Amino acid sequence: MRPHSSLKQEFLKKWIMGLQRCSFSKKNMSILERKKAIKFSADIAMASARNGTTCWSRSLISNASKEGSDIHVVEQILGSESDRPAVENKVPTRRASVCKKIVKRSCRIRRRRRRRKCVASAPSSIAKHLVRKRREVLKSLIPGGEFMNEICLIEETLDYITSLRVQVDVMRSLASASVRASE
Amino acid sequence: MKSNPGTTETRSNLTASGGGQVTSFESLQFTDEIHRLILAPTTNNASSLTALLELPPPQAIELLHSSDSMKLIAASLPNVEDFKGSFRFPSNTGLTEPDARFSVFSGEANNSNEKRHSPESKNLSANLEKAVKSEPAETESSQPLVSDPTVDKRTIKRKDRENKVKGSRKKSKTAVNESSEDAEKLPYVHVRARRGQATDSHSLAERARREKINARMKFLQELVPGCNKISGTALVLDEIINHVQSLQRQVEFLSMRLAAVNPRIDFNLDSVFTSESGSLMDSNIPGLVMPAMWPEIQGDGNRQQYQHQWNVDALQQPVWGREVCNNYITPENSLLTYGSSANSATLQANQLKMEL
Numbered sequence: 001m002r003p004h005s006s007l008k009q010e011f012l013k014k015w016i017m018g019l020q021r022c023s024f025s026k027k028n029m030s031i032l033e034r035k036k037a038i039k040f041s042a043d044i045a046m047a048s049a050r051n052g053t054t055c056w057s058r059s060l061i062s063n064a065s066k067e068g069s070d071i072h073v074v075e076q077i078l079g080s081e082s083d084r085p086a087v088e089n090k091v092p093t094r095r096a097s098v099c100k101k102i103v104k105r106s107c108r109i110r111r112r113r114r115r116r117k118c119v120a121s122a123p124s125s126i127a128k129h130l131v132r133k134r135r136e137v138l139k140s141l142i143p144g145g146e147f148m149n150e151i152c153l154i155e156e157t158l159d160y161i162t163s164l165r166v167q168v169d170v171m172r173s174l175a176s177a178s179v180r181a182s183e
Numbered sequence: 184m185k186s187n188p189g190t191t192e193t194r195s196n197l198t199a200s201g202g203g204q205v206t207s208f209e210s211l212q213f214t215d216e217i218h219r220l221i222l223a224p225t226t227n228n229a230s231s232l233t234a235l236l237e238l239p240p241p242q243a244i245e246l247l248h249s250s251d252s253m254k255l256i257a258a259s260l261p262n263v264e265d266f267k268g269s270f271r272f273p274s275n276t277g278l279t280e281p282d283a284r285f286s287v288f289s290g291e292a293n294n295s296n297e298k299r300h301s302p303e304s305k306n307l308s309a310n311l312e313k314a315v316k317s318e319p320a321e322t323e324s325s326q327p328l329v330s331d332p333t334v335d336k337r338t339i340k341r342k343d344r345e346n347k348v349k350g351s352r353k354k355s356k357t358a359v360n361e362s363s364e365d366a367e368k369l370p371y372v373h374v375r376a377r378r379g380q381a382t383d384s385h386s387l388a389e390r391a392r393r394e395k396i397n398a399r400m401k402f403l404q405e406l407v408p409g410c411n412k413i414s415g416t417a418l419v420l421d422e423i424i425n426h427v428q429s430l431q432r433q434v435e436f437l438s439m440r441l442a443a444v445n446p447r448i449d450f451n452l453d454s455v456f457t458s459e460s461g462s463l464m465d466s467n468i469p470g471l472v473m474p475a476m477w478p479e480i481q482g483d484g485n486r487q488q489y490q491h492q493w494n495v496d497a498l499q500q501p502v503w504g505r506e507v508c509n510n511y512i513t514p515e516n517s518l519l520t521y522g523s524s525a526n527s528a529t530l531q532a533n534q535l536k537m538e539l
Contacts, residue, residue, distance in 0.1 A: 034442035039435060127417065134420035141427050151392070154399040157423060161406060164430040171437040178444045 007049060007166050014045035015170070040064070042171065044074055046163050054159045055152060059144025101146060 018041030044064055047057035065074050138153060139145035142160050145153060404410040404419055407426045413419050 031439075031442050034445075035435075035439045038441050039438040042434065042438065127415075130417040131420065134417055134424060137424050138420065138427070141424060141431070150396055151399065154396065154403060157427070158399070158402055158406060161403075161423075161427060161430065164427070164434065168430060168433045168437065171434065171441065175437055175440050175444065178441065182444060 007163075008170050010049050011042075011045050011166055012170050012174075014048055015042050018042075018045055042167055046167050050159070050163070054156060055148060056143045056145070056156050056160050057163075059147075063143065 019038065021041075043060060047060040047064075050057035061074065135150065135153065138157065139148070142153070142156055145156065148156060400416065400419060403423055404413075407419075407423050410419050410422045413422060
């Protein structure tokens with residue numbers, strides 16, 4: 001069983017760090033900006049809590065560090081763990097892999113179109129087709145999912161679901177607490 | 184074979200005597216033969232055969248291939264085991280009437296009528312021999328093959344043996360399914376080639392990969408609520424996708440809510456925590472409660488400074504005594520102590536509340 005409490009605490013600490021950093025840069029933010037900043041720091045905090053062990057966390061962080069505007073937030077959160085060199089190194093390799101994947105996917109799509117014309121009505125092939133569709137949807141949901149094979153995809157989903165749950169729990173408790181405080 | 188004529192004589196005697204009257208000598212001979220047949224394989228594969236025998240007969244029948252001789256063995260073996268001590272072969276009573284005998288042996292409607300008329304004893308013993316001999320092969324092969332490196336050869340040999348013994352009998356996949364399931368329980372990833380399926384390395388590897396995927400899907404099923412009852416990969420994946428989407432939507436919604444509640448992005452945590460210290464302690468963030476007390480005690484002059492600092496230090500555990508309010512531990516040091524001293528935090532928080 002994962003030690004949820006330690007995960008929650010680590011996530012909260014990093015999240016607050018990120019929020020502080022956000023607030024230093026912009027003083028008056030609209031509600032949407034705030035929401036974006038909150039969500040962003042929460043995501044980065046969650047991903048960094050994994051310390052680069054999972055694929056989705058790495059791709060989240062690298063995606064975030066691609067945009068130059070919020071990179072200081074990422075650095076703030078990751079700074080203590082000296083994760084920055086790893087993040088920077090990942091960016092160019094990911095670009096190359098993205099190109100490769102795009103080429104592969106286009107080839108696959110062409111092949112798939114050809115196959116669709118002569119698709120057998122055997123139940124097994126229909127089932128496979130359904131599963132394949134859902135697997136693609138899952139890949140689109142999980143950050144960095146397009147680059148994983150099936151086994152990794154399922155493991156990453158497991159990890160991602162637990163992290164999301166932690167995130168939701170912490171945010172919900174904080175929200176309820178602040179709502180009650182403001183009353 | 185000596186025993187065969189002996190058994191034929193016993194049979195004829197039995198038919199002549201017509202009843203459950205079996206002389207001890209004759210029954211002894213017959214049962215001796217059966218014992219010899221049974222015990223020999225058991226010494227080789229003690230675990231396998233006795234394990235088989237422990238199974239209720241219908242299961243044992245299913246495990247072995249569905250064949251008449253197999254059923255004979257499976258049905259008769261428990262009988263023999265039961266009556267070993269008394270040396271009474273219960274089917275002997277049925278020997279008088281051919282119909283009854285075969286109903287006793289097979290236990291169900293059978294199509295072995297033709298066997299009845301041939302010299303029954305010979306056929307029976309021959310069947311028993313053949314069946315028993317092939318049985319250890321079956322059980323042996325159905326056992327998890329930990330020590331067998333060459334799965335392909337095994338399957339081919341087994342298939343040959345089966346073909347010899349079976350002849351024109353029906354092929355069932357249940358035995359093979361069971362054996363492949365047994366293989367899965369082992370730490371050793373041993374994949375059994377299914378009967379009637381290819382045994383080349385590609386399909387074996389693919390099967391191993393598929394089993395890995397299925398194992399991980401089981402974990403996912405346990406994690407996502409409501410997936411346990413669903414069968415079928417597509418539906419389970421549907422549920423998982425729904426769950427992930429709902430969680431992501433919840434995160435968005437909650438972040439919007441937090442943004443709406445607080446005018447500033449770094450929340451007024453002190454006001455939050457003073458009022459909500461109790462509930463927050465329950466929700467696994469006891470560390471945040473502690474520092475909430477300090478600003479109030481010290482006064483508002485230093486509030487700004489404290490707010491920033493203890494927002495970071497908030498999760499550190501005190502190790503703080505009550506007096507130590509000015510010494511903020513640096514984040515790096517406190518991280519290590521955080522998890523361990525969670526309990527002390529709650530105690531101290533309670534004490535502080537009492538003081539206030």
